[in-house]
Amino acid sequence: MGSCKDQEEKQAKCVFVHGPIIVGAGPSGLAVSACLSQQGVPSLILEKSDCIASLWQNKTYDRLKLHLPKQFCELPLLGFPENFPKYPTKHQFIAYIESYASHFKIQPRFKQAVQKAVFDHVSGFWKVRTQDSEYISKWLIVATGENAEPVIPEIVGIEKFNGPVVHTSEYKSGSEFRNQKVLVVGCGNSGMEVSLDLCRHNAIPHMVVRNSVHVLPREIFGFSTFGIAMALLKWLPLRLVDKVLILLANITLGSTDQLGLRRPKTGPIELKNITGKTPVLDVGALSQIKSGKIKVMEGVKEITRNGARFTDGQEKEIDSVILATGYKSNVPTWLKKCEFFTKDGMPKTPFPNGWKGENGLYTVGFTRRGLRGTAFDAVKIATDIAEQWRKFMDCNNNNNNNNSNKNSCNSHVILLGKS
Ligand SMILES: Cc1cc2nc3c(=O)[nH]c(=O)nc-3n(C[C@H](O)[C@H](O)[C@H](O)COP(=O)(O)OP(=O)(O)OC[C@H]3O[C@@H](n4cnc5c(N)ncnc54)[C@H](O)[C@@H]3O)c2cc1C
Numbered sequence: 096m097g098s099c100k101d102q103e104e105k106q107a108k109c110v111f112v113h114g115p116i117i118v119g120a121g122p123s124g125l126a127v128s129a130c131l132s133q134q135g136v137p138s139l140i141l142e143k144s145d146c147i148a149s150l151w152q153n154k155t156y157d158r159l160k161l162h163l164p165k166q167f168c169e170l171p172l173l174g175f176p177e178n179f180p181k182y183p184t185k186h187q188f189i190a191y192i193e194s195y196a197s198h199f200k201i202q203p204r205f206k207q208a209v210q211k212a213v214f215d216h217v218s219g220f221w222k223v224r225t226q227d228s229e230y231i232s233k234w235l236i237v238a239t240g241e242n243a244e245p246v247i248p249e250i251v252g253i254e255k256f257n258g259p260v261v262h263t264s265e266y267k268s269g270s271e272f273r274n275q276k277v278l279v280v281g282c283g284n285s286g287m288e289v290s291l292d293l294c295r296h297n298a299i300p301h302m303v304v305r306n307s308v309h310v311l312p313r314e315i316f317g318f319s320t321f322g323i324a325m326a327l328l329k330w331l332p333l334r335l336v337d338k339v340l341i342l343l344a345n346i347t348l349g350s351t352d353q354l355g356l357r358r359p360k361t362g363p364i365e366l367k368n369i370t371g372k373t374p375v376l377d378v379g380a381l382s383q384i385k386s387g388k389i390k391v392m393e394g395v396k397e398i399t400r401n402g403a404r405f406t407d408g409q410e411k412e413i414d415s416v417i418l419a420t421g422y423k424s425n426v427p428t429w430l431k432k433c434e435f436f437t438k439d440g441m442p443k444t445p446f447p448n449g450w451k452g453e454n455g456l457y458t459v460g461f462t463r464r465g466l467r468g469t470a471f472d473a474v475k476i477a478t479d480i481a482e483q484w485r486k487f488m489d490c491n492n493n494n495n496n497n498n499s500n501k502n503s504c505n506s507h508v509i510l511l512g513k514s
Pocket residue numbers: 118119120121122123124141142143144147148149150151155159160161162163167168207208209210238239240241242243285425429459460461464465466467469
C-alpha cells in the first residue's frame with residue numbers, strides 16, 4: 096500500500112473499507128447498498144453533497160413529477176407507499192428515497208467528493224481518493240449517474256448577454272421569469288416542461304429545436320405510453336413497437352411536423368437504446384405550442400447583448416436564457432486508468448451487460464433506462480459480490496480456525512478482514 100504513505104504526507108486519512116465502496120448516494124447507490132445489505136454484505140457510500148438523492152433534492156424544479164408510472168420507478172426490495180399517486184411528485188419521490196435509506200439503515204459519508212479512483216495492480220485493491228481521505232477496498236461501485244454534470248454548450252456571443260443565463264438544473268419555477276421573454280435552448284423533457292412552467296407563470300418561452308425530436312403522449316386511452324411499450328416489447332420486435340407508438344401518437348396528438356417538431360427516422364425506443372436520447376413524454380407543452388404560447392425556434396446562431404439571432408434569420412429580444420441542454424456523466428474526471436468507460440463516461444459494454452467490469456469494478460445506473468435500469472443493475476451487482484463475499488468469509492473463518500489453510504486465500508483478503 097505505497098499510496099497510504101503518499102497520502103500521509105498530504106495528511107489524508109487512510110481507511111480500509113469492509114465491503115465495497117459505492118460512489119454516489121443517489122437512487123442507484125442506495126439501491127445497490129440495500130441489495131448488498133440484504134445479502135449480508137456491508138458497504139460504504141461516498142457522496143460529494145450533503146444529502147442523499149442530491150439530483151432530486153437540489154437540481155430539479157418545483158413542479159417536477161415522475162413521467163413514468165410509479166411501478167417503473169421503484170427501487171428493489173421496497174416499493175412506493177400504496178397511497179402515492181400514479182405519477183408521484185418530486186417531493187413524494189424524495190420522501191420515498193429517504194424512507195428507503197432509513198429502512199435499510201444506509202448512512203453515506205457526506206461531503207466526500209471522489210477526486211480520483213484507481214486500481215492498484217500490485218495490492219489488488221481500489222484506492223479511492225476524496226479531499227481528505229483515501230478509502231481502500233477490493234470492490235468499487237460507480238453510482239455517480241448519467242446526469243452528474245450539466246451540459247453547457249458554447250453559443251456565440253453568450254458572454255455578451257445582459258440578462259441571466261441558467262441551466263435547468265438551477266431552475267426552480269417560472270415565478271422568477273414572470274412577463275419575461277425567455278429563450279429555452281433545448282427541447283428534451285426538461286426544455287418542454289420548463290417552457291410549460293414558464294407559460295403557467297405568464298412568461299413567453301421561445302424554445303430552440305435545432306434537430307428532430309420524438310414527442311409521445313404520456314398516456315394513450317388512459318394507459319401509460321411507457322407501460323404500453325413495455326407490454327408490447329414482450330411480444331413484438333422493437334421496430335414494430337416503435338411503429339405502433341408513432342401511429343398511436345399521431346392519432347392522439349396529431350402530426351407534430353407542422354409545429355416545427357420533426358420526428359427522427361429512428362423510432363423512439365430504439366433511439367433511446369442506441370443514443371440515450373429520451374423521447375419527450377408530453378404533459379401539456381404540446382398544446383401550448385399549438386396555441387402559440389410556446390414559440391418554437393430553429394437553431395440559435397448568436398446571442399446578442401439583449402436578444403438572439405436564429406439560423407433562419409429571425410431576431411428576437413430576450414430577457415433570460417435557460418439552457419435545457421441536458422447532462423453528462425463525470426466518471427472520466429475521477430476514474431483513472433480504466434478502459435471500461437467511454438470518453439463520455441458511459442460503460443463501453445451495452446445493456447444488459449454493462450454492470451460489471453474487471454478487478455472488482457461495477458457500475459449501477461448507466462443503462463439509459465432510468466430507474467428500472469438502476470433496479471436491474473443493483474440486483475445483479477449485489478448477487479455477484481455476495482457470492483465473492485461468502486467465499487471470502489468462509490475462507491477467513493477457515494484461516495482463523497485452521498492455520499494450515501492460510502495459503503488458500505489471497506493475503507489482501509486477510510488484510511481487508513482485519514480492518
Ligand atoms: C429532471 C429529471 C427527471 C427524471 N425523471 C425520471 C423519471 O421519472 N423516471 C426515471 O426512471 N428516471 C428519471 N430521471 C433519470 C435519473 O437519472 C434517475 O431518476 C436517477 O436520479 C438516477 O439515479 P443515480 O443514483 O444513478 O444518479 P443521481 O441521482 O444523479 O445520483 C448520483 C449521486 O452521485 C453523486 N456524485 C457524483 N459525482 C460524485 C463524486 N465524484 N464523488 C461523490 N459523489 C458523487 C451526486 O452528488 C449524486 O448524489 C430523471 C432525471 C432528471 C434530470
